[in-house]
Amino acid sequence: NGYGPTENTTFSATFAMHRDTVVDGPVPIGRPLSNSTAYVLDAHLRPVPVGVAGEVYVGGQGLAWGYLHRPDLTAERFVPHPFASTPGERLYRTGDKARWREDGTLDFLGRVDFQVKVRGFRIELGEIEAALRAFPGVNEAVVVARGADTDKRLIGYV
Structure with missing residues (x-):
């Protein structure tokens, strides 16, 4: 199962399923790819605990620089990375609601907006x-x- 917005080269996280995979409930959206990051943050850009819903923010090497000719939308969606070690690094606010599971995978819970x-x-x-x-x-x-x-x-x- 692949998850990710176009703004992060389409895929940010994956969940591998095999013929014998048993999933009780919705299929998780998985773990971040090796060159991507995913955070579940609250409204103050603080990580939420395992099992608590928050907004998904993604980043990494595949993250776009922003929207062409849309500095307003770029500023709204591509926010300064609060945990970055490199100056200028950004995260993308996906608008997706999720929570971390105990096994380190993400559960998709819907949208935080009306999209x-x-x-x-x-x-x-x-x-x-x-x-x-x-x-x-x-x-x-x-x-x-x-x-x-x-x-x-x-x-x-x-």
């Missing part, structure tokens, strides 16, 4: 809700993603 993936595209539900609220006569709007991963659809309620 969803539909057919491989990242979608901010709040942006769609704002567009729906812009229509005359619409006071409130909520958008949710429903269905299986291969046939996920967005549904808007106004």
Whole structure:
């Protein structure tokens, strides 16, 4: 099982499964690759204990430098590495919620924001809700993603 955002050369962590692998519950997203780092941090960029949920931050040799022509988004998502030994090193805030397991693997728990993936595209539900609220006569709007991963659809309620 491979995990990782595009901003870190696609894969940051893996969990090896074999024919006889038994997993009780969701499949872990694994351990960081040898040239990657992964941290589960709280809102103050402090590591959380094993079993406690936090946001996943990734880094390492494959980490991008930022977003082209988007210094605002780069500053928001690529943060100074709080434990770096090299000046200027960064971590990427994935927006994913996870926890460390006792065996040193990561459990994916969802998102810390309202972003969803539909057919491989990242979608901010709040942006769609704002567009729906812009229509005359619409006071409130909520958008949710429903269905299986291969046939996920967005549904808007106004």
